[in-house]
Amino acid sequence: MTEQQSNAEMSYTSGPTDVELLEQTLAQNLDATAAAHPDRPALLESSTGRSWTFAQLQEDSRTVAKALIAAGYEKGDRIGMWSPNVAEWTTLLYGAARAGVILVNLNPAYRTHELTYVVEQCTMRGLVVACPDDRMNPPRTAREVAAGSAPELRQLIMLPTPGEPTEDSYPHARPGEVPRRVAETPVEESTWTAFLAGAERVSDEQLAAREAEVGAGDPVNLQYTSGTTGFPKGVTLSHLNILNNGFHIGELLGYTEQDVLVIPVPFFHCFGMVIGTIAAVSHGTLSVIPSRGFEPVAALQAAADTKATSLYGVPTMFIAMLARPEAEQLDLSTLRTGVMAGSTCPVEVMRRVIDRLHMSEVAICYGMTETAPVSTMTRRDDSLARRTETVGRSMPHVETKIIDPLSGEVVPRGATGELCTRGYSVMSGYWDDAERTSAVLDEDGWMHTGDLASMDEDGYARIEGRIKDLIIRGGENISPREVEEFFYSHPDIQDVQVVGVPDEKYGEQLMACLIMREGSSPLTASDLKEYATGKIAHYKIPAYVQVMDAFPMTVSGKVRKVELRAEGTKLVEAQKAAQQG
Numbered sequence: 001m002t003e004q005q006s007n008a009e010m011s012y013t014s015g016p017t018d019v020e021l022l023e024q025t026l027a028q029n030l031d032a033t034a035a036a037h038p039d040r041p042a043l044l045e046s047s048t049g050r051s052w053t054f055a056q057l058q059e060d061s062r063t064v065a066k067a068l069i070a071a072g073y074e075k076g077d078r079i080g081m082w083s084p085n086v087a088e089w090t091t092l093l094y095g096a097a098r099a100g101v102i103l104v105n106l107n108p109a110y111r112t113h114e115l116t117y118v119v120e121q122c123t124m125r126g127l128v129v130a131c132p133d134d135r136m137n138p139p140r141t142a143r144e145v146a147a148g149s150a151p152e153l154r155q156l157i158m159l160p161t162p163g164e165p166t167e168d169s170y171p172h173a174r175p176g177e178v179p180r181r182v183a184e185t186p187v188e189e190s191t192w193t194a195f196l197a198g199a200e201r202v203s204d205e206q207l208a209a210r211e212a213e214v215g216a217g218d219p220v221n222l223q224y225t226s227g228t229t230g231f232p233k234g235v236t237l238s239h240l241n242i243l244n245n246g247f248h249i250g251e252l253l254g255y256t257e258q259d260v261l262v263i264p265v266p267f268f269h270c271f272g273m274v275i276g277t278i279a280a281v282s283h284g285t286l287s288v289i290p291s292r293g294f295e296p297v298a299a300l301q302a303a304a305d306t307k308a309t310s311l312y313g314v315p316t317m318f319i320a321m322l323a324r325p326e327a328e329q330l331d332l333s334t335l336r337t338g339v340m341a342g343s344t345c346p347v348e349v350m351r352r353v354i355d356r357l358h359m360s361e362v363a364i365c366y367g368m369t370e371t372a373p374v375s376t377m378t379r380r381d382d383s384l385a386r387r388t389e390t391v392g393r394s395m396p397h398v399e400t401k402i403i404d405p406l407s408g409e410v411v412p413r414g415a416t417g418e419l420c421t422r423g424y425s426v427m428s429g430y431w432d433d434a435e436r437t438s439a440v441l442d443e444d445g446w447m448h449t450g451d452l453a454s455m456d457e458d459g460y461a462r463i464e465g466r467i468k469d470l471i472i473r474g475g476e477n478i479s480p481r482e483v484e485e486f487f488y489s490h491p492d493i494q495d496v497q498v499v500g501v502p503d504e505k506y507g508e509q510l511m512a513c514l515i516m517r518e519g520s521s522p523l524t525a526s527d528l529k530e531y532a533t534g535k536i537a538h539y540k541i542p543a544y545v546q547v548m549d550a551f552p553m554t555v556s557g558k559v560r561k562v563e564l565r566a567e568g569t570k571l572v573e574a575q576k577a578a579q580q581g
Contacts, residue, residue: 008413008457009412009413010401010410010411010412010413011401011402011403011410011411011412011413011415011417011454011455012399012400012401012402012410012455013393013394013399013400013401013455013459014394014398014399014400015393015394015395015396015397015398015399015400015423016396017396017397018396019248019251019396021240021244021397021424022216022240022243022244022247022282023216023240024216024239024243025097025098025211025214025215025216025218025220025239025243026093026094026097026098026220026239026242026243026278027061027065027094027097027098027211027214029243029247029281029282030054030057030058030061030094030281031058033054033281033282033283033284034054034055034057034058036257036284037054037257037284038053038054038055039053039054039055040053040054040257040284040286041053041286042054042056042057042281042286042287043057043087043090043286043287043289044286044287044288044289044306045086045087045289046288046289046290046291046298046301046302046305046306047162047289047290047291047292047298048162050087052087054281054284057090057091057094057281058094060091060095061091061094061095061097061098062095062098062199062207063091063095063196063199064091064092064094064095064096064098064099064196064199065095065096065098065099065207065210065211066099066198066199066200066201066202066206066207067095067195067196067197067198067199067202068095068096068099068101069099069202069206069207069210070198070199070200070201070202071126071155071195071198072154073099073101073125073126074100075099075100075101075210075213075214075218076100076101076102076218076219077101077102077125077126078101078102078103078104078122078123078124078125078126078222079092079096079101079102079103079104079124079125079126079127079128080103080104080105080106080118080119080124080126080127080128081103081104081105081106081128081267081268082106082108082110082115082127082128082129082130082138082142083106083108083128083129083130083138083159083268084108084130084266084292084293085263085264085266085267085272085289085291085292085293086130086159086162086289086292087289088128088159088192089267089268089273089277090267090277090281090287092128093221093273093277094281096220097214097220097239098207098210098211098214099207099210099211099214100210100211100213100214100218102219102220102221102222103220103221103222104118104122104124104221104222104224104234105221105222105223105224105267105268105269105273106118106127106224106268107224107266107268108130108136108138108266108268108293111141112141112144112145112148114232115141115142115145116145116148116150117231117232118224118232118234119145119150119152119153120150120152121231121234121431121432122222122234122431122432123152124150124152124153125152125153125154125155126153126154126155126156126157127142127146127153127155127156127157128157128159128192129142129156129157129158129159130159131158131159131160131161131162133292139156139158142156143156143189146187147187153187154186154187154188155187155188155189155190155195156187156188156189156190157189157190157191157192157195158189158190158191158192159192160191160192160193162292214239215239216238216239216240216243217238217239217240218238218239219236219237219238219428220237220238220239220242221236221237221241221242221273222234222235222236222237222431223235223237223268223269223270223369225368225369225370233430233431233433233436234430234431234432234433235369235370235427235430235431236427236428236429236430236431237372237427237428238428240424241372241424241425241426241427242270242273242274242278242372243278243282244372244397244424244425245274245275245278245371245372245373245374245395245425246274246275246277246278246279246281246282247278247279247282247283248395248396248397249274249275249279249339249365249374249377249395250279250280250282250283250285251283251396252363252377252379252380252395252396253279253310253337253339253361253363253380254337254361254380255279255280255283255285255310256283256284256285257283257284257285258309259280259283259285259286259309259310260285260286260288260306260307260308260309260310260334261276261279261280261285261286261287261288261308261309261310261311261312262288262290262299262302262303262306262308262310262311262312263276263277263280263287263288263289263290263312264290264291264294264295264298264299264311264312264313264317265294265312265313265314265317265557266293266294269369270367270369270372270373271312271314271339271341271342271373271557272312274372274373274374275312275339275341275365275373275374276312285310286306288302288303288306288308290302290303294313294317294320296317296320296321296323296324296326297324297326299311299313299317299321300321300324300326300327300330300332301326301330303330303332303334303335304330304331304332307334308332308334308335309334309335309336309337310335310336310337310338310339311335311338311357311359312338312339312340312341313338313340314340314341314342314343314557315340315342315343315344315345315346315349315557316343316495316551316553316557317557318340318345318349318352318353318357319349319494319495321357322349322352322353322356322357323518327356327357328356332357332358333358334358335357335358335359336358336359336360336361337359337360337361337362337363337380338353338359338362338363339362339363339364339365340353340362340363340364340365341364341365341366341367341374341557342557342558343557343558343559344364344388344391344463344481345364345387345388346388346485346488347384347388347485347488348488348489350362350384350387350388351384354384361380361381362387363377363378363379363380363387363392364377364378364387364388364390364391364392365377365378365391365392366391366392366461366463367421367425368447368449369427370426370427370440370441370447371398371421371425371426371427371447371449372425372426372427373425374395374425375394375395375398375400375419375421375423375425375449376391376392376393376394376395376398376400376421376460376461377391377392377393377395378390378391378392378393378460379392379393386460389462390456390460390461390462391460391461391462391463392460392461393458393459393460393461394421394459395423395425397423397424397425398421398422398423398424398425399421399422399423400419400420400421400455400459400461401419401420401421401446402415402416402417402418402419402420402453402454402455402461403417403418403420404417404418405417405418405467413454413455413456413457414454414455414456414457415454416452416453416454416464417452417453417454418448418449418450418451418452418453418467419449419451419452419453419461419463420446420447420448420449421446421447421449422444422445422446422447426441426445426447427441427447429441450466450467450468451463451464451465451466451467452464452465452466452467452469452470452479463481464479464481464482465479465480465481466561469499469500469561471498471499471500471508471510472500472507472508473500473503473506473507473508473509473510473539474505474506474507474539476539478500478510478539478540480497480498480499480500480561482540483498483510483512483536483540483542484496484497484498486532486535486536486540487512487514487528487531487532490523490528490531491517491520492516492517492520492521492523493514493515493516493517493520493523494515494516494517494518495514495515495551496512496513496514496515497512497513497551497559497561497564498510498511498512498513498542499511499513499561499564499565499568500565501544501565501568501569501571501572502569502572503543509542509543509544509572510540510541510542510543510544511542511543511544511545511546511564511568511571511572512525512528512542512544512545512546513545513546513547513548513551513564513568514545514546514547514548515547515548515549515550515551516547522547523545523547524545525542525543525544525545527545528541528542528545529541544568544571544572546564546567546568546571551564552564
């Protein structure tokens with residue numbers, strides 16, 4: 001296959017290379033931004049009013065790095081962050097990176113079983129723990145894990161309660177006091193303030209010596225994929241991976257030191273940490289944390305209060321924000337851009353985001369944790385059709401191809417196959433899991449995503465669904481995405497997901513899982529048939545309907561279709577049993 005064929009006829013593209021890759025560590029990049037914009041605002045936590053300039057963020061990252069060294073962390077050791085969105089995510093990210101310590105991102109929804117698995121799988125040395133809230137008591141859970149079968153864990157660091165004086169948040173500890181131990185374990189426990197106090201024992205020269213050991217290709221972050229089956233996998237990402245992905249996203253969004261970015265998406269996922277924090281820091285852009293967890297009104301209010309220019313979310317978040325009266329009442333006219341990722345955006349939602357939230361340059365990003373995370377992205381001047389029907393084209397310095405899943409050969413433009421990507425952004429592998437790494441990462445460096453996609457004549461990719469999500473009804477291959485897009489046009493449907501359920505006659509039948517618009521009556525299969533007949537092929541019309549309040553989601557904002565299929569199968573079996581009875 002010639003280069004001309006690969007570009008014009010076959011489903012292969014490579015992104016532009018005019019903007020070079022950054023050969024820096026995260027700390028070096030923060031230092032460069034702080035030197036250029038020392039007094040510019042870097043970070044704002046709306047709920048508490050805490051704020052940092054870039055010079056202050058740089059200094060706090062140095063303090064965290066020194067504290068880690070004082071506590072005995074060596075280069076390559078792992079420290080976990082188990083918390084909703086708080087400012088300490090940012091200071092720990094850059095502080096750990098400066099000290100050569102690998103930050104392990106943990107979903108705050110984890111319970112004892114999941115937390116124990118991750119702590120043991122990556123032999124975590126320390127864990128930063130969120131304060132209790134109305135739903136969970138993370139300190140208690142962390143102590144249970146520490147007292148259990150996690151022999152490598154040596155330190156628990158408790159974050160302060162929001163809005164309370166740091167020293168008084170945990171009365172059992174004060175700055176500089178000897179940390180207490182978790183009962184009958186070698187694990188030390190201290191407050192965040194007491195942990196930071198250890199920085200005084202490390203000199204600038206000692207910190208500089210440690211920083212000199214850290215390279216751009218070193219691992220800096222472990223992100224455990226949500227997955228749909230089996231235990232989560234620890235995606236190992238380097239400074240080079242995540243710094244450049246965040247930087248080039250910021251470049252494509254046109255970020256400068258004049259921009260303000262509101263980040264309601266979670267920091268424990270790449271969306272918040274890379275597309276959010278790192279994209280902002282690498283461009284001198286202010287990051288705003290509107291709330292600990294996603295709250296539609298808090299996100300809108302933060303955007304209005306800070307005159308934000310950019311706002312992030314998965315489609316369901318934007319749907320929730322648009323449903324609030326504040327979306328009309330608040331002055332959001334300064335918004336111009338943002339990122340929508342996690343799943344494909346319905347046309348009507350994109351249109352409302354552009355019209356009502358003023359985000360005329362909003363971009364669609366596609367990727368996965370294993371690619372740090374973004375592989376393809378729409379551009380600011382792309383049409384509405386491009387931003388709703390495709391997931392953009394290759395990121396800078398990234399290659400994309402569509403292959404036949406059976407033969408491995410690149411397919412012609414317009415044909416459907418598996419999307420694969422290669423470049424600086426691809427992970428080094430799953431932590432301590434060569435078998436599962438080799439299942440997705442081939443010897444030529446291509447990451448096999450498991451997503452079905454096609455590529456148009458301009459190199460834009462369209463996601464058709466997951467290979468495992470493809471529905472085969474009576475020999476007909478059906479893309480759930482196509483059917484979902486059609487039913488989004490129904491005036492009573494707010495959101496829809498289509499899955500296949502077992503059927504004796506056809507092998508599989510379609511089930512539509514619906515979330516109804518407020519005030520709308522639940523729809524039946526007969527209602528959908530009446531609406532769709534004559535508009536789409538008869539075999540694409542769902543035979544079953546399940547009305548739900550919400551869909552099960554992964555941490556990255558993707559709908560867990562494996563759960564929808566399981567629930568749908570139970571529902572169909574129950575209906576059949578009732579009919580036979």
